[in-house]
Amino acid sequence: MPHRIALASLSALISLAFLALPARATTAPPPFTYATDTFSFANETVWNYVGGEVHQESPGAKKRQYTRHCFVVTRAAVQFWKFARFDPAAPPLPDDQIALRIREVTGRSVWLPALPPAQRIVFPGYANLRQASAARPGLFQANIGLGWPIYFRAGNMAIVAPVPRSTQAHLNAEIFRDLQIGEPSIVWLYNFPSLNINHVVVIFSVKQVGKLSRYQVYDPNYASGPKQLRFDAATRTFTYQPTFYFKGGAVTARAVYRGVLQ
Numbered sequence: 001m002p003h004r005i006a007l008a009s010l011s012a013l014i015s016l017a018f019l020a021l022p023a024r025a026t027t028a029p030p031p032f033t034y035a036t037d038t039f040s041f042a043n044e045t046v047w048n049y050v051g052g053e054v055h056q057e058s059p060g061a062k063k064r065q066y067t068r069h070c071f072v073v074t075r076a077a078v079q080f081w082k083f084a085r086f087d088p089a090a091p092p093l094p095d096d097q098i099a100l101r102i103r104e105v106t107g108r109s110v111w112l113p114a115l116p117p118a119q120r121i122v123f124p125g126y127a128n129l130r131q132a133s134a135a136r137p138g139l140f141q142a143n144i145g146l147g148w149p150i151y152f153r154a155g156n157m158a159i160v161a162p163v164p165r166s167t168q169a170h171l172n173a174e175i176f177r178d179l180q181i182g183e184p185s186i187v188w189l190y191n192f193p194s195l196n197i198n199h200v201v202v203i204f205s206v207k208q209v210g211k212l213s214r215y216q217v218y219d220p221n222y223a224s225g226p227k228q229l230r231f232d233a234a235t236r237t238f239t240y241q242p243t244f245y246f247k248g249g250a251v252t253a254r255a256v257y258r259g260v261l262q
Contacts, residue, residue, distance in 0.1 A: 032184040032204040040134035043069045043220040052247030068147040070200045073220035076144040085120035092125025102143040110257045165236035172231045189251045197246045
């Protein structure tokens with residue numbers, strides 16, 4: 001009998017200990033939305049592109065300042081979606097405190113799970129990332145991350161490896177599956193060795209039409225609206241729409257920022 005009483009007491013203590021633990025988040029964050037979860041500014045290209053071709057710069061054209069940041073901008077957008085919260089009812093913070101909080105957000109590995117609302121880094125004075133970055137674009141550009149370290153990413157070496165169509169089909173299945181649970185995907189689009197495109201986008205929604213997946217993407221080279229990436233299951237090929245820097249057509253797609261080596 002004494003040992004039964006002891007076991008019952010121990011069981012009660014364990015139960016109380018679990019009740020005292022902080023509650024885990026049981027709901028996913030709202031879906032990534034272009035109008036609220038993207039930056040108000042665009043990543044700029046080094047060269048002057050027109051219709052996917054490099055053209056001579058117009059005389060007196062304004063020098064591009066914020067270039068080579070497509071990896072940084074897409075990664076930061078997802079980091080803010082996962083780790084930040086905005087409070088428009090509170091007064092905005094001074095620049096130095098906002099800068100510190102921006103670096104706190106972007107200092108967290110983007111592949112980590114999203115934080116529950118109570119644990120997120122708060123940005124008072126603004127309703128969302130789009131509004132905050134419109135009010136202080138230079139502050140965000142200076143603190144979301146440098147462009148040059150991206151050239152030394154371990155995952156960059158994969159660009160020389162052939163990517164069979166079966167691998168593209170597998171990636172498409174992963175992207176589609178993640179979107180069903182509300183998770184956007186950061187995807188590197190390139191063609192090697194031509195490099196007529198070498199860019200990163202965030203895939204955040206999909207419309208399935210037969211064997212064609214039409215993905216809506218956040219292209220950091222634009223601040224005016226989403227673009228479209230398609231996957232054709234019949235040919236197991238990704239294609240990207242024409243843009244000012246790319247003529248449009250088939251691309252190799254590779255998921256990035258899913259782990260340390262990606």
